[in-house]
Amino acid sequence: MQDASRFEFIKSQHVASLTVLRAAIEDFSYDRHAHEEYAFGVTLSGRQDFFSGGQFHKSPPGNVILFNPEEVHDGQSGGEHTLDYLMLYVAPSQLHPMFAEVLGQPNNAIFRSSKTLIQDVRLRTAILQLARLVTQSTASCIDQENTLYRIVERIVQLSGAQHTEQRTSRPDALLQRAKAYIHAHLTQDISLEEISQAAHLSKYHFLRLFRQHYGITPHQYVINCRINAARAALLEGASLVDVALRYGFSDASHFNRRFKRIFGMTPSQYRRDIAR
Incomplete structure (x- = not known):
């Protein structure tokens, strides 16, 4: 029985870190997870229900969804109709120079969107256009790079991005120690x-925090x-068993089971998609 x-997943042949996900969901729910990349998406049809930023969201057709790197979220179809949506994933190293350029800053700028759901025709159009360019073999490098720049520019114009050079609270600093230890x-x-010892916290206080x-x-x-x-190692050519x-x-x-609950497909299927 087929799912x-x-x-x-479609990887750009021109922009190194850019990948497009096209998905149709009826009977699948993502586990809570976080990507290392920025993610820009559009709900095409149905309703996209998900948790992010400490609250639940419902995205109807036409809405733009923004996830910052390492922003925890899940997702599933809401309502009775199939959820169709697409997402663009782009590495922070690709976008930080663009954010810096748009804001006139001399160095790479680290930004986090303060908004998860956005209703904006120009931003939605740019995301859909870039997705089309990635899936068309005739699209040029400059076309894709220019459209990606327009997406970054529009996010800044909507005042949905904030510079992260702010004072870090003590809990944040301690949890960053824990995350660094994990990595x-x-x-x-x-x-x-x-x-928890790496974070200088008691075990159960750390767990709760x-x-x-x-x-x-x-x-x-x-x-x-x-x-x-493991995904990165697979794309570098490591074997499935060795990576596991x-x-x-x-x-x-x-x-396989863990991977599919985050990416919707097995590691082998993912690697085959990206390699095309």
Whole structure:
């Protein structure tokens, strides 16, 4: 029996970190997770229901959805109709120079959107246009780069981006220590005690604080980071079994199940899509 939901990833042949996801969801729900990239999406039909930023959202057709890097979210179809949507994923290293240029700053600027849902025709049109350009083999590099720049420019014009050079609160700083420890030990069997010690917090205070700040548990975050690292290793040519074992999954089947709950497809299917 085939899945009723469909997912397709298309990698840009011109802009190194740009990937398009086209999805139709009927009977699938994403686990709470976070991507390393910025994500710009448009709900095409149906309704997109998801958690992000500590609250639940409902996106009708035509809405733009913005996710910052490492912003926790999930997602599923809302209502009775199939959810059709597309997302653009772009690495921060690709966008930070663009944000800096738009705002007239001399160096790379790190920005986070203060808005998750936006109703704006110009921004929606630019996202849809870039998705079309990526899927058309005749589109040029300058076409894609120019449209991506227009997306960044419009986000700034809508005042939905904020510079992150702000004072970091003590809880934020402590949790950043924990996240750094997790990233540095992804291939090891780390414990909650070890992570909380890295944050200089008691184990259960850390657990409660982490969940309050990010909407997921430290364990869920570790799994998410391992999936993202494993995805990168797969795209560099590593074997599925080696990647699964390297990042702490008991076997390829366990890795497949976890991966599919974040990307909607198995690691092998994802790598095949990206390699086209």
